[in-house]
Amino acid sequence: MRISTLSIYGNATAQLNTLQSALARTQMQLSTERRILTPADDPVASARALEVSQSKEMNAQFATNRASARSSLTAVEGALQNAGDLLQDIQLLAVNAGNGSMQPQDRQALAIEMEGRLQDLLGVANTTDGAGGYLFSGYMATTQPFTRTPGGAVYQGDQGQRQLQVGASRKIPLSASGAAVFENNPTGNGSFQTQAAKNNTGGAIISSGSVTDRALANAGRDYKLSFSVTGTPAVTTYSVVDTTDGTEAAVPGQTGIPYEAGKSISFGGLSFDIKGEPADGDIFTAKPSEKQSVFTTVTDLIAALRGPAEGAGGKALLTNKLNTALDNLQAAHDNVLTVQASVGAHMKELDYLDSAGDDLDIQYAATLGDLQDLDMVKAISDFSMQQSTLQAAQMSFKTMSGLSLFNYL
Incomplete structure (x- = not known):
């Protein structure tokens, strides 16, 4: 078989270029410390590395x-x-x-x-x-x-x-x-609020109270407690009306319950006490708690401090307002x-x-390392081998290209 000079040079050049490219690729891997330089190097690992990145x-x-x-x-x-x-x-x-x-x-x-x-x-x-x-x-x-x-x-x-x-x-x-x-x-106390009417003239002070029966207290009823002072000596009684439907709330059918200062008053799942001496016609209310702005509470408190507080009635009115404000x-x-x-x-x-x-972050970095990082020992070994192979190919080509029949004539 006769091999032309052009074919020899073409094949040798292609082989040297292939070896040079492989060496350059390994050198690039070593410089970047990455195994995958392009997606074509490992399509599956490249796609996974993109997701992890x-x-x-x-x-x-x-x-x-x-x-x-x-x-x-x-x-x-x-x-x-x-x-x-x-x-x-x-x-x-x-x-x-x-x-x-x-x-x-x-x-x-x-x-x-x-x-x-x-x-x-x-x-x-x-x-x-x-x-x-x-x-x-x-x-x-x-x-x-x-x-x-x-x-x-x-x-x-x-x-x-x-x-x-x-x-x-x-x-x-x-x-x-x-x-x-x-x-x-x-x-109030979060479940209901007790208040004294603004027109009260007696010295009675109502407490915040507590809930004794949650089911009844949550029924959403409004109550009005009215005092009556009659006779000589004076006898103080009170009645409790459910203003929602106008019925008696404390003791059905009884409108004049004897009042004892400080004694607990209970009805409708609520319990509170009133201290001091109420005047005839004084009214107190108990109704479900409402939502109120703290700014309204403080504004009402300031107004109460600036209002008159003379006599037993005025002092009691101030005390009731202060108690209400403190609860709120x-x-x-x-x-x-x-x-x-x-x-x-x-x-x-x-x-x-x-x-x-x-x-x-540590897990992602480890996963990316497994997918992309280069085995430095193997890469250096491959680089040395590829470098030696390229040098041997270059020397072989140089020697072979120098052969000529004219050297033997």
């Missing part, structure tokens, strides 16, 4: 989201802590206002101080997140949540909670609705603590999610 990037984004969520929740927690401290101060002022030795000017001074606390509380409710948004306005982040009114404050946000994805299947609230924190506070303030404070506990639970959950995210 995307999951790893999503995990990194979740970590960034968790950091952002923690920052927002820290701001909310700080605002709630301030709100709780202010409510405690207001409660202390209300307790001090009940001191019987206080003069009108003393109560006026307390009212002025309480007005300042109210403004501070309103400022806390309108706290911003540092980026132009309000913490307690729900989804309406750019709308100031509360505006002062003569009766307290009006809420202008909504009931929503802004959320952020912090895990593959978990979203965390970044804020709290101002209505849930400052507006939806139960009045305690409920508002408990509500703030509940929301604060919820925020703390979310922040604790972020810590767990961070730990789980770190573990996932």
